[in-house]
Amino acid sequence: xxxxxxxIFEIIQCLDNGNFIFGLSSWNDGINKGDKxxxxxxxxxxxxxxxxxxxxxxETYWISDYRFLQTDSHVIYNRxxxxxxYLFSLDGVxxxxxxxxxxxxxxxxxxxxxxxxxxxxxxxxxSHPILYx
Numbered sequence: 001x002x003x004x005x006x007x008i009f010e011i012i013q014c015l016d017n018g019n020f021i022f023g024l025s026s027w028n029d030g031i032n033k034g035d036k037x038x039x040x041x042x043x044x045x046x047x048x049x050x051x052x053x054x055x056x057x058x059e060t061y062w063i064s065d066y067r068f069l070q071t072d073s074h075v076i077y078n079r080x081x082x083x084x085x086y087l088f089s090l091d092g093v094x095x096x097x098x099x100x101x102x103x104x105x106x107x108x109x110x111x112x113x114x115x116x117x118x119x120x121x122x123x124x125x126x127s128h129p130i131l132y133x
Contacts, residue, residue, distance in 0.1 A: 005044055006031045013068035013075055016090040018042050021068060021075060027059045037077065039092040050094050051086070054109075061115040081107050081115075 007030035011023035020040045024032060032038050036051035069076040074095070075088040083106065087096040111118040 006046075007033075007038065010079075011067050013070060015039070015075065015092050017092075019047065019092055020044070021077075021088065021092050023066075023068065023077065023079060026053050026057045036079065037086075037094075048092065056109040056112040058113055058115040081112055 007022070008025040008028040009022040010025050013021045015021055019042065022038050022040065024035055024038060028035075032046060032049050034052050035049040036053055037049065038046045039048040039050075040046050063080050066078065066080055070090070073090065075090060075092070077086040077088065078084065083100045083102065085098045085100070086094060087098070089095055111122065
């Protein structure tokens, strides 16, 4: 059996209670447009949404190799380029947000709007193994 999901997503994790947590694409034009995270039941009905995309996103640049990370007590989410790490319970409840401040090495918000142009003009001496176009 197959069917089309009502949203566009990048990553998925099965939760301990049988529900799913999805990391939605910034270009999602289906339900929950503008949301970063949704929790669904086993039938993919949205139960809860978390976090909103802001205007500091480049929808034309693909960020690869990120995923949910499950530990014994949490599901962890971070979508580059974002200084926040989000801890969810194993049932998908947002419990804590950690903000990492890299000082002068933080990527300015305006640079996040056009990643490719800024990589080649401002960040030529930085290795970006998780970013590709």
